[in-house]
Amino acid sequence: MNAPAGALKRDTIPRLQALKQIERKLLWLSAWMVHNANHLRPSRDGLKVGGHQASCASVVSILTALYFEKLRPQDRVAVKPHASPVFHATNYLFGRQSLEKMVDLRSFGGAQAYPSRVKDGPEIDFSTGSVGLGVAATSFSALIQDYVRLHGLLPEGIPPGRHIAIAGDAELDEGNIYEALLEGWKHDVRNVWWIVDYNRQSLDSVVQDRLFGRFEGLFGDMGWNVVRIKHGKLQEAAFARPGGQVLRSWIDDCPNSLYASLTFQGGEAWRMALLADLGRSKEVRAIIDPLTDDELGALMTNLGGHDIETILEALSAAEADGDRPTCFIAYTIKGMGLPFAGHKDNHSGLMTREQMDVFRTEMRVRPGHEWDAFEGLDLPADMLRDFIDACPFAQKLAPQGRAFAPPAIAVPAAVPLGKLAGRKLSTQAGFGEILGDIGRAEGPWKEAASRIVTTSPDVTVSTSLGPWVNRRGLFDRHTRNDVFRDTKVASMQRWGMSPGGQHIELGIAEQNLFLLLGAAGLSHALNGARLLPIGTVYDPFVNRGLDALIYACYQDARFLLVSTPSGISLAPEGGQHQSVNTPLLGMAADRLASYEPAYVDELAILMRWAFAHMQAPDGSAVWLRLSTRALLHTPRALDAAAVIAGAHWVVPPGEGAPIALAYQGAVAAEAEAAFAVLREDVPNAGLLAVTSPDRLYAGWLAAQRMRRSGGEAISHIETLLAPLAPGSAVVSILDGHPAALAWLGSVRGQRVVPLGVDRFGQSGDIPDLYCEYELDEDAILDACAQALLQ
Numbered sequence: 001m002n003a004p005a006g007a008l009k010r011d012t013i014p015r016l017q018a019l020k021q022i023e024r025k026l027l028w029l030s031a032w033m034v035h036n037a038n039h040l041r042p043s044r045d046g047l048k049v050g051g052h053q054a055s056c057a058s059v060v061s062i063l064t065a066l067y068f069e070k071l072r073p074q075d076r077v078a079v080k081p082h083a084s085p086v087f088h089a090t091n092y093l094f095g096r097q098s099l100e101k102m103v104d105l106r107s108f109g110g111a112q113a114y115p116s117r118v119k120d121g122p123e124i125d126f127s128t129g130s131v132g133l134g135v136a137a138t139s140f141s142a143l144i145q146d147y148v149r150l151h152g153l154l155p156e157g158i159p160p161g162r163h164i165a166i167a168g169d170a171e172l173d174e175g176n177i178y179e180a181l182l183e184g185w186k187h188d189v190r191n192v193w194w195i196v197d198y199n200r201q202s203l204d205s206v207v208q209d210r211l212f213g214r215f216e217g218l219f220g221d222m223g224w225n226v227v228r229i230k231h232g233k234l235q236e237a238a239f240a241r242p243g244g245q246v247l248r249s250w251i252d253d254c255p256n257s258l259y260a261s262l263t264f265q266g267g268e269a270w271r272m273a274l275l276a277d278l279g280r281s282k283e284v285r286a287i288i289d290p291l292t293d294d295e296l297g298a299l300m301t302n303l304g305g306h307d308i309e310t311i312l313e314a315l316s317a318a319e320a321d322g323d324r325p326t327c328f329i330a331y332t333i334k335g336m337g338l339p340f341a342g343h344k345d346n347h348s349g350l351m352t353r354e355q356m357d358v359f360r361t362e363m364r365v366r367p368g369h370e371w372d373a374f375e376g377l378d379l380p381a382d383m384l385r386d387f388i389d390a391c392p393f394a395q396k397l398a399p400q401g402r403a404f405a406p407p408a409i410a411v412p413a414a415v416p417l418g419k420l421a422g423r424k425l426s427t428q429a430g431f432g433e434i435l436g437d438i439g440r441a442e443g444p445w446k447e448a449a450s451r452i453v454t455t456s457p458d459v460t461v462s463t464s465l466g467p468w469v470n471r472r473g474l475f476d477r478h479t480r481n482d483v484f485r486d487t488k489v490a491s492m493q494r495w496g497m498s499p500g501g502q503h504i505e506l507g508i509a510e511q512n513l514f515l516l517l518g519a520a521g522l523s524h525a526l527n528g529a530r531l532l533p534i535g536t537v538y539d540p541f542v543n544r545g546l547d548a549l550i551y552a553c554y555q556d557a558r559f560l561l562v563s564t565p566s567g568i569s570l571a572p573e574g575g576q577h578q579s580v581n582t583p584l585l586g587m588a589a590d591r592l593a594s595y596e597p598a599y600v601d602e603l604a605i606l607m608r609w610a611f612a613h614m615q616a617p618d619g620s621a622v623w624l625r626l627s628t629r630a631l632l633h634t635p636r637a638l639d640a641a642a643v644i645a646g647a648h649w650v651v652p653p654g655e656g657a658p659i660a661l662a663y664q665g666a667v668a669a670e671a672e673a674a675f676a677v678l679r680e681d682v683p684n685a686g687l688l689a690v691t692s693p694d695r696l697y698a699g700w701l702a703a704q705r706m707r708r709s710g711g712e713a714i715s716h717i718e719t720l721l722a723p724l725a726p727g728s729a730v731v732s733i734l735d736g737h738p739a740a741l742a743w744l745g746s747v748r749g750q751r752v753v754p755l756g757v758d759r760f761g762q763s764g765d766i767p768d769l770y771c772e773y774e775l776d777e778d779a780i781l782d783a784c785a786q787a788l789l790q
């Protein structure tokens with residue numbers, strides 16, 4: 001990255017003046033964009049379109065200072081969800097957002113209501129929308145940046161970036177923020193800034209007074225620098241005058257609600273309130289009496305978060321402080337500069353047409369020129385264009401902009417797999433063995449293995465990552481010896497930590513697991529360094545991190561999730577450890593291909609495929625639901641394509657067969673036993689191994705869509721079920737919610753008797769539990785009898 005040609009030119013432009021012009025334009029464009037969407041586009045459904053003019057106005061100065069002065073192209077930013085319009089406007093000024101999309105804000109194909117990587121394009125570093133997640137994501141992306149840097153994977157000449165969240169103050173109510181803070185502290189995360197838009201308003205209300213004191217304490221405890229950006233230059237100048245400290249104390253002590261209400265009411269109300277409390281001070285009167293109402297209003301609302309100079313000073317001081325994580329509490333006013341500034345109900349408030357007309361006049365925007373980038377400003381357009389083009393942030397990192405697109409890492413034809421025949425092995429144990437063997441480093445997997453990074457929320461050993469970790473070590477920015485090993489205490493686990501380690505050990509918080517997988521799964525785009533992230537977790541606790549998992553998928557992050565153990569097959573552990581709903585989650589989650597193999601030969605096919613699918617342009621993240629239940633492996637030839645497509649016949653049905661069993665996962669043994677008995681009565685019955693209801697279902701829907709649009713397609717499950725007789729029956733069995741397979745009957749109009757778990761589990765052994773929940777051989781045969789009689 002050479003200095004841009006315009007950099008010199010930029011130095012000749014009065015910088016603060018230019019920034020203030022941009023600030024003004026962002027305020028206008030964001031308010032106009034929302035206005036246009038709500039008032040000027042015809043509505044076909046009568047729904048309110050919405051948008052957040054007040055939330056945008058709150059951060060206009062912060063965005064201006066950051067994007068047009070401080071940010072470097074390698075910096076990565078999560079912008080608070082409700083600042084989406086002003087963020088789109090920012091990108092528009094950089095030429096990275098189109099006019100058409102802004103005109104179409106919140107309509108189909110237009111700019112998204114909340115910033116979206118996938119829908120708005122790669123200039124969005126992090127999607128935001130579910131409050132709290134984008135903020136925390138920056139801490140994990142900073143950790144991943146350190147990881148790739150210390151592994152020597154960053155592209156040459158690209159210095160590490162800063163990972164920045166512009167957060168709404170109510171986002172700090174979300175618990176995931178504090179989980180992330182604690183985890184960040186453990187990993188000594190650097191290069192993170194969180195800039196809190198402290199407008200002291202959320203959606204419903206004005207937030208508690210002096211909350212900042214709590215934030216300061218919490219962040220300080222986690223090793224963060226906390227910087228308050230409280231007063232602007234006007235206020236500081238007033239405070240420096242005789243009596244100024246009295247005024248400062250009054251502002252500092254003013255309850256949030258009163259401050260907001262006075263802001264809304266304006267200069268006259270400020271004067272009455274100040275005179276009532278401080279009217280006897282001649283010095284204070286000397287400050288406020290000469291001011292007009294408007295000037296007094298401007299002074300009282302001149303908070304630090306609206307003063308570009310003050311913001312820049314605070315950011316520069318933090319830069320000089322190095323890479324220490326820093327939280328800026330920027331005092332702002334929600335709706336600043338708009339008619340509903342400070343009003344507690346302004347979150348979804350929209351300016352009326354009349355208010356917009358007044359605002360347009362104030363902004364000197366001529367009708368018909370509302371979208372012009374430099375309309376009504378005090379500096380010439382070409383000067384501002386030069387200024388923006390020469391911003392450090394305007395520079396490209398890669399030919400296509402700021403997002404990288406490194407090539408895929410080659411994936412060998414097969415994973416290492418020992419002899420399975422005759423062994424009793426669970427899929428979880430098989431996973432541990434395969435990954436451990438990949439971790440031996442030599443041979444065809446050497447390159448791919450060097451890109452694998454594993455992580456687990458305190459269940460590394462119990463999800464069978466042990467052999468891999470023993471070979472590859474734990475990642476830490478600092479080398480730390482394994483004390484147990486050094487003192488020769490016997491242990492199976494070798495837990496030395498170093499910057500070269502390839503396992504990131506997390507605390508128990510599952511949201512952090514998925515936030516980290518999300519960050520690692522975007523490393524190719526954000527860091528230009530492709531990783532193959534694998535996260536392991538107990539299957540039921542996917543629910544605990546579900547929002548962050550969906551968030552990672554929404555961002556199109558690429559990773560392999562291994563959830564194990566699963567289902568009631570985890571017998572003695574009881575109901576809170578036995579998952580029921582996860583197969584349905586796998587079906588319902590977009591950009592997540594979900595599988596549940598029963599045997600390790602299937603697992604081996606799927607693991608190899610997953611490493612490729614995670615990297616394919618039209619691929620996705622992959623989820624493997626595994627089990628600790630050991631099954632006897634017998635030699636067989638498998639159709640890999642069928643395993644990947646979601647199902648294969650273990651015993652194909654004869655033409656016109658009246659019944660088939662379809663099993664998924666660890667209940668294979670019961671299905672096989674029942675099938676042996678069934679075949680005595682129905683010799684042409686079939687036995688179907690389902691590896692992925694998710695893929696089967698997706699394929700079926702896709703084929704139907706294709707046919708509806710006149711194309712020809714037949715899905716894998718349609719082909720598989722074709723030999724069965726019309727009106728035949730399918731008994732489906734899985735250790736999870738039966739609805740995951742109950743739909744099979746709709747494919748060709750067959751009758752399904754679905755077996756599975758639809759109640760909370762409990763402790764027991766497998767025979768007792770499979771009997772109670774109707775998954776054992778008898779239950780399957782009963783279901784077959786019922787199916788054949790129907």
Ligand SMILES: Cc1ncc(C[n+]2csc(CCOP(=O)(O)OP(=O)(O)O)c2C)c(N)n1
Nearest residue numbers: 055082129130131168169170171201202203
């Ligand atoms: C997880 C989640 N819960 C609830 C919401 C609905 N919601 C949208 S904005 C908001 C309050 C935001 O307040 P703040 O973060 O202070 O933003 P600002 O004041 O800057 O608009 C809430 C509760 C959401 N988007 N995400």
Ligand SMILES: [Mg+2]
Nearest residue numbers: 169199201202
């Ligand atoms: Mg707020």
